[in-house]
Amino acid sequence: MTTTAPAIVPNFDSAEHAGRKLAIICSKGNLDMAYPALILANAALGEGVETHLFFTFWGFDMINKETMDDLKFTMLGNTATHMPQGLGGLPGMTAMATSKLKKSIAELDVPEVPEFLEQIVASGGHLWACRLSADMNHLDEDDLYDEVEGIISASDFIEKTAGAQLLFI
Amino acid sequence: MPVTTLAGRPIQVNDEGFLTDSTQWDEDLAEVLATTIGVTLTDDHWKAIHFLRDDFAKTGQTATLRRISTQGGIPIKLLFALFPQKPAKKMAYVAGLPKPHGCV
Numbered sequence: 146m147t148t149t150a151p152a153i154v155p156n157f158d159s160a161e162h163a164g165r166k167l168a169i170i171c172s173k174g175n176l177d178m179a180y181p182a183l184i185l186a187n188a189a190l191g192e193g194v195e196t197h198l199f200f201t202f203w204g205f206d207m208i209n210k211e212t213m214d215d216l217k218f219t220m221l222g223n224t225a226t227h228m229p230q231g232l233g234g235l236p237g238m239t240a241m242a243t244s245k246l247k248k249s250i251a252e253l254d255v256p257e258v259p260e261f262l263e264q265i266v267a268s269g270g271h272l273w274a275c276r277l278s279a280d281m282n283h284l285d286e287d288d289l290y291d292e293v294e295g296i297i298s299a300s301d302f303i304e305k306t307a308g309a310q311l312l313f314i
Numbered sequence: 315m316p317v318t319t320l321a322g323r324p325i326q327v328n329d330e331g332f333l334t335d336s337t338q339w340d341e342d343l344a345e346v347l348a349t350t351i352g353v354t355l356t357d358d359h360w361k362a363i364h365f366l367r368d369d370f371a372k373t374g375q376t377a378t379l380r381r382i383s384t385q386g387g388i389p390i391k392l393l394f395a396l397f398p399q400k401p402a403k404k405m406a407y408v409a410g411l412p413k414p415h416g417c418v
Binding site: 193 | 316318319320327329330331332347350351352379380381383384389390391394398399400401402403404407417418
């Protein structure tokens with residue numbers, strides 16, 4: 146009697162990973178700090194993980210229509226730039242550092258913040274704005290990127306992310 | 315390197331089941347691969363698969379979801395509808411190509 150081995154096929158929809166949820170808190174407004182959240186959110190969505198991004202404090206700049214396409218990168222305080230810190234404060238240095246960073250990112254075909262958020266929403270990601278930050282800055286839904294689903298409180302956030310893995314950036 | 319039998323012939327695969335030799339692929343095999351992962355191929359599915367194969371021939375790498383969308387002209391939302399949950403991996407599998415390694 147011959148037996149045929151079962152075909153080796155991938156198990157993409159395994160039950161053990163079903164229902165995985167990720168919540169990323171975006172609290173920074175510098176260009177370099179916008180990307181970790183966007184890249185990880187995109188990766189999680191591509192693996193079928195329900196993903197929520199919560200923008201708070203300086204992170205509001207990522208979803209504020211006025212600032213989201215013009216985030217900047219400063220070398221100040223970033224010793225990993227391997228440049229003398231004194232240089233970072235000179236006029237024009239932030240603009241130069243920002244331009245250089247944007248170029249490196251674009252070379253890898255990684256989109257800018259607005260387009261990246263668009264891709265994340267198209268992939269099923271959820272964007273939320275922090276109520277306290279909105280109140281502090283006197284901003285409302287009209288000031289924010291259209292795809293932001295709502296301005297929610299900290300308690301709402303805790304409820305929404307029950308059982309989720311949490312990432313603070 | 316494991317060998318499995320699909321579409322009535324021996325196919326070289328890695329431990330996960332992805333083809334390790336993309337030349338062993340043909341469209342009939344694609345139909346079988348799709349069925350094993352619960353996908354029924356329509357013209358929209360084929361458009362994505364053909365783009366992946368052509369792009370792989372040009373670049374030697376499996377395109378990421380973003381590349382399929384910007385270069386292949388297929389909206390991301392549609393890709394998630396055609397290959398639910400893990401579109402990039404599923405598409406690569408059905409196209410007989412390795413998993414994409416790019417991050418975006």
